[in-house]
Amino acid sequence: MPGGGGRDLLLEIKGLKTHFFTDEGVVKAVDGADFPIARGKTVCVVGESGCGKSVTARSILQIVDRPGRIVEGRILLHRESEEVVDLAAMAPTGKAIRAIRGKEIAMIFQEPMSSLSPVHTIGNQIVEMIRLHLPMTTEQARDRAAELLERVGIPQAGRRLDSYVFQLSGGMRQRAMIAMALSCRPNLLIADEPTTALDVTTEATILDLIKELQRDLNMTVMFITHDLGVVAEIADDVVVMYLGKVAETAAVDPIFHDPKHPYTRALHQSIPKFGDTQRGALEAIRGMVPHPFARPDGCTFHPRCESFMPGECDRVAPPAVVMESGTTVRCLLYGGSDGSGAVRDDAGGHAGTAGGEAGARAPGKGASGPRAADQGAAG
């Protein structure tokens, strides 16, 4: 693995809370998420629908739609100049964040058809982005846009500049979107389920493309998906989210071979295995994602958890526990309930924030002090 030495952080999300203030009540889409993103790596954020993956991504760029807004937490961007800026503290329509959007952090979206304007040509939309951030004339920007389209594997790139979205196939659209996102050489590329709307063959080629570009441009990628197959293919690190919180953060190998959190294990069991000789229904995670207004107390996963411990999991919000392997997990199976039995949901929030600092330190290989690592309890 490249960069084996001390891992250099690009982005740190600390205690992020993004809430939506609707007429019916407050939806806590992201409710205290913490995780780091290491420079030059691919981080996959996984979880079921409604777990706050996309809202976390949008929070980084401050493009959360009304009525949502960031209510708490910090999003620290570490620049190469060792300058650190807090994106969460910036005004959502201000110049500072606009200079970062597209330039330092670019994003590609789930559905290229609806994420590109249907009434402007591809070239128009890419040139617009280039000229917004780089001092170029329209002709120069057009040449660059053609190069980019060629780079992402669109044939006859020069002619395709004048195409409209509806004239391209699904895969070509996503390539065009990727070309646009790359146009200003971002340090971080956020990909929000970029292959969900594509068929599997196209998905494979797009994943290969993202992997290849990540390597060639030494770019950091934050990849949101609900597909563990995709995770296995491209991830260096994995963040498992559940109900707006981070359940587990680990490198890709431990996620697949030694998952800690019961939710991570449950996600595993729900993958169909090819060549599985046993017939029968695919094992699904018990129950449903709870209604956004009825978040369970304590550990939010406890109503669906196989290892539910009555009296603990439904009362204590689990703090982050750093394991020896570098995995950070929020589950009382690994400690956190001792001596803090009276911690209720509110106070649990504070514990969570404190745990977040630990989590941020955690990925350093050989980080000291695993607080509890009785793996026997996991079985």
Next chain:
Amino acid sequence: MGRYFIRRVLYAIPALLVISFISFLLIQLPPGTFADTVAAEMMESASVNESAIRAIEERYGLNQPIMVQYWKWISGILLRGDFGESFIWNRPVAPLMWERLGLTLVLTASAFIFVCVVSVPIGIFSAVRQYSVGDYIATSLGFLGLAVPSFLFALILMYIGFRYFGTSIGGFFSPDFARAEWSWARVADLLSNLWMPMLAVGLAGTASLIRIVRANLLDELLKPYVAAARAKGLSELSLLLKYPVRLALIPFVATVGWMLPQLVSGATIVSVVMSLPTTGPMLLRSLLGQDMYLAASFIMMLSGLTVIGTLISDVLLALVDPRIRFT
């Protein structure tokens, strides 16, 4: 694009021909002819002069079959630009109609521009600042504008205009210019008198267009391409105008053509109240008096405007929406 345009124009020709025939047929539908109207008037005053009636029937071919009459009329229009004679005014229809139609178009066009200039920005503001104080004010004024009948608004305007601004009431021109030849001074006089009917005619359109723009834009604002444009780093205003506003105006552009005849007919009541020499009052009178050629020509013109308006809509639509141009 060129082929699309030519095809649309070619489609319009048969539509216009059918419209001309239906217009003529419509005028023939009520029982009786202009000769009967004259006879009825004669009966009221004195004895009926049979030979005079026969002369009228003979002159206009009123006893011939409809197809013959239609052919006489339409061939006159197509070959010589002759729309026939107005029985009531005893003048050729063409100059009568062009004068009225010209003034109506001036009024309609200015009202239309007024509607767009006022409604589009207010509608955008209303959508972007949904549920703000400004949105509530715009919404209330919009509903008020929809609810107030245009003739009442015309009366109020005339009162305000006369009481506080000393504007002459009624008509497009001040008394000095009413019968004058066209000159720059007369144009200036027209413009200074135009604002009142323009407001009265445009009021309802303004109110509804604010609502349309607001609703369409609210739909567009949450679409993924807006978030994607924001993620590029565009400023809020420029992304708003380039992407969602343009898409929100597409349905509006599609209906813009229908507004042409609607504004003409909607202006009738206001025109009667403000005694404006537009097409509306003249059409009403020609229908009441069975002034066949005048009424048919007017109806044909108004229907023709609908066809032309739709044609304009289609072409505009193809210009703003490439999905239509290429399929």
